[in-house]
Amino acid sequence: MSPAYEGWRPNEDGSFTMLFGYMNQNWQQELDVPIGPDNNIEPGGPDQGQPTHFYPRRNPFLFMIRVPKDLGSKELIWTLTTNGKTEHAYASLKNDYMIDNQVISTEVGGDGGSLRDELRTNLPPELKVEGDAHRSVKVGEALTLIAFAKDPDNIPARRDGRGASSAAPPNAAAVANLLYRPPSSLVPASGPGLRLSWIVYRGKAATVTFSPDQMKTWTDTRAYANSPWSPPYFIPEPPPDNKWVVQATFQEPGTYVLRAVASDGALFTYDNVTVSVTR
Template sequence: MENLTTGTQRLGIHTYVVMIFTVTLACISFATVEAQQAFSHGQNIAPVFEGWEVNSDGSFSMVFGFFNRNCEESLNIPIGTNNNIEPGGPDQGQPTRFFTRRGKFIFKVRVPADFGDNELVWTLTAHGKTEQAYATLNPAYIVDKRITMMNEGGFGQRAGEADSLYPDLRIEGDSHRTTAVGESLNLTLIVTDDGLPLPRKGQEG
């Protein structure tokens, strides 16, 4: 009888542990699914100040992008209270359609040469949450073609390399062509590139 009682007690403890483990797994699984659902929809959009450029006339261009925190939900935010840039706004060429995830170097806002220590503020409100990007002429945020390509292309420039230029695209032959409706027109495009940045080891080919 004593052995039977002991065996029953052991079985009870084992069953209790299994039940706790099962409930814990269920809670973790539910929390994971809930987090994934919240991450794919219902999140807001963060405006991003990418940096500023110097223009040939002495003025400056503030460069902006955004981060849509949703993996699946694209949002439309019309110009106005929920999507404005000040001073000088509310409409300064910013987007109203925000696709998922990160949009880099999307648009520029030109400011005068005497902008000085002023701020340009982009305000976005989505799903009840407001975020702002503050654009200034802080020297740490100056951008050029090299920085833009490093951010968009995911590669850096090695020491001693010249600045990479944009690819050149031109149409071979006459710049003016004529054709009739319903007839095809063949065009030959020639693209040249400076080959920079050079391929990394293992990327040749």
């Protein structure tokens, strides 16, 4: 597991925002690393908003840390220990790490991997989760999550295509062709179109069930993998009134952070709900 420093952006008040993600080299193993000696960001930590549940493969631009304008040459260091191995991400304001919306889009394969200048002015989705930011529920009870999202500028524009539910059922030859076809680019491509998924940001995801199943937010490039980066995936149309309704059920007590992830395929907007689960 490698923590990743994605880059920094300037803010109007002179401060800076640093962006982070991670790369889990596993395709199946998901890891839980509590905040502490094995998962910390210093100075100023150990808790600076990083995840404690780690999905497989690449999870880019997952959280941000605002740093003061006088940070200078100082660094933030994210330390992450998993499977007995410690890795570090070193975040600085070096010029080479400055990014913009087009860089973010390119790194996630947005708009099918496009480099159009229009993506520099792309606006991220607008997202609002209905209800309190802190909820309580009992083990086995369904928690209803309602989120509203919209794409304010339709950049990158949604392309006509079949919804995921109307895609032709796969046959053996088609699956084999997709599984063994060499990649056409170094960065997996994700098609345009507004989408929203819930993930477990903190807490043991194996004990949480979402209904309906959620589209993956990590770059699963395997065929028919319910992922925007997975061929031959088609982004489904948004629900009526751009209202996503999901139920989450927990099998173990504890404190969880669930995250709504809205994306237009190029940029991301997040909102968290903390859930206290009791027996």
